[in-house]
Structures are given as structure tokens and as C-alpha cells.
Amino acid sequence: MIRPLRLGVNIDHVATIRNARGGAHPDPVRAAIAAAAAGADGITAHLREDRRHITDGDIDRLMAEIDLPLNLEMAATEEMLAIALAHRPHAACIVPEKREERTTEGGLDAAGQFDVLAPFVARLSDAGIRVSLFIEPSAAQVDAALRLGAPVIEFHTGRFAHLAGEEQVVELKRIADMAALAAKNGIESHAGHGLTFDNVTPVAAIPQLAELNIGHFLIGEAIFTGLEASVMRMRALMDAAR
Ligand code: PXP
Secondary structure: OOOOOEEEEEOHHHHHHHHHHOOOOOOHHHHHHHHHHOOOOEEEEEOOOOOOOOOHHHHHHHHHHOOOOEEEEEOOOHHHHHHHHHHOOOEEEEOOOOOOOOOOOOOOOOOOOHHHHHHHHHHHHHOOOEEEEEEOOOHHHHHHHHHHOOOEEEEEOHHHHHOOHHHHHHHHHHHHHHHHHHHHOOOEEEEEOOOOOOOHHHHHOOOOEEEEEEOHHHHHHHHHHOHHHHHHHHHHHHHHHO
16 A cells, blocks of 8 residues: 555654663664554664764664664764765755764754755765755755755654644644655655654645654553554554545
């Protein structure tokens, strides 16, 4: 069945909980398998420079043990490029990364970092890895992604998630307008960050979006309902929005 809007489940925070005790439980690969059974279309994992959650061993096992496509989130560094090229995941999403941040704060400056990013987009694409750039919903960033030759962009929905009322409506329109602009230029749009049961519906209703990547909320909710139920409810809300 071809789904109109794919759900990528980000399992980073299963690894966060595991790493709090340094053992093997809970296992992010088991979470990926459970998410797949509950209707996820892909698994997303961010291998950070400091390995604070996902580890190199997790990426090895995800590549070997899951059937769903893996979307590797990575900073534009030579170390991460070498890992991506060694594993050849289905997709790589280039994200900005600062050591001191708690999570990915803000999108990539694809316009300002054009020359830095260009070789990463080219080398990943040449290896057959579908590249996406995690950007803010602005025309300058969409234009830079287009010039960089990225086939996919992912809009950072963190601002949308943190706003309320009229400000949130304005930010939602910005995302919708930029998804339309990207589609007009042949770029596939995804979105993610800070999405929850309460705020996913208007984002999922944006017709040009092909994929949402959701992690922290789903893993947190899984504490109360189990991961399958958490993923199934998100999947149902996304389907209902279309
Ligand atoms: N998409 C990207 C590119 C991200 O960096 C993240 C956070 O790791 C997400 C989606 C998921 O965000 P959240 O964990 O807030 O759902």
C-alpha cells in the first residue's frame, strides 16, 4: 500500500535511556522493529559527534537487522561522511550540530554554508544515498537547497511546535508556502522536530509533505502506552489529516 504521508520514527531517545545506565536495555533496534510493526515507514537515527545516544554499533545493527529504510541524520563532517559512505543507508539528512545543544536547534544555513555543504551533497548523492537538508522554512534556504542539488529538504518544525495562537498559524503558513515552492522546483519536502499528537494534524495536512520524522514525543509517550500504541496513534492522526 502506498501511503500518502510517510512516518519516520526517530529512535535516538531509546538510546538516551539505555545510555543513562550504560547497558544494553532498552535496545533501539528492538524499538525500530516495534515501530515497523506499528506502521512506521522508515527509521531515523542521529549519530552525533559526541555519541550521546546512538552509537556506531547501533548503526551497524540497524543496517543489518531492520527491513525499513534507514534515514541517517548526520553533521557535515568528514567523520560522518565516511560512516555514511561505509554503510550506504537509504537516506542521509544533513543537520547542523553544536556540541553544547540539547537537540538540533534551528535548521542548517544552506545558503551561508553553501561551499561547505556542496561536496557533502555531491559525495553522498554519488554513492546513491538520498540526501536531505534540514532547513528552516525560508525561500533563501529552499533556493540554496535547490542550487546544491539536494533532492529532499526537511523543514524544521521546532519554531512551529513552540509557538501558539496566531504566531503558530503564521509559522504553519510559512512551512506550507515553502513546501509548495519546493514542489514547484521538483524538491521533495519532509518535516520534523517537536511534533506531537496535539500539533501534528495541521502539518500532516500540508499536501506537498511526503514524510514526517518524529522521535522524542513518541518515545516519551511509549512510557505510558507502549511504543506500538504510540506509533499507531501518530500514524492514524497523520492518515486522518490527509
Ligand atoms: N528531524 C530531524 C532532522 C531531527 O534532527 C530531529 C531531532 O533529532 C527530528 C526530526 C525529530 O525531532 P523530535 O525528536 O523532536 O520529534
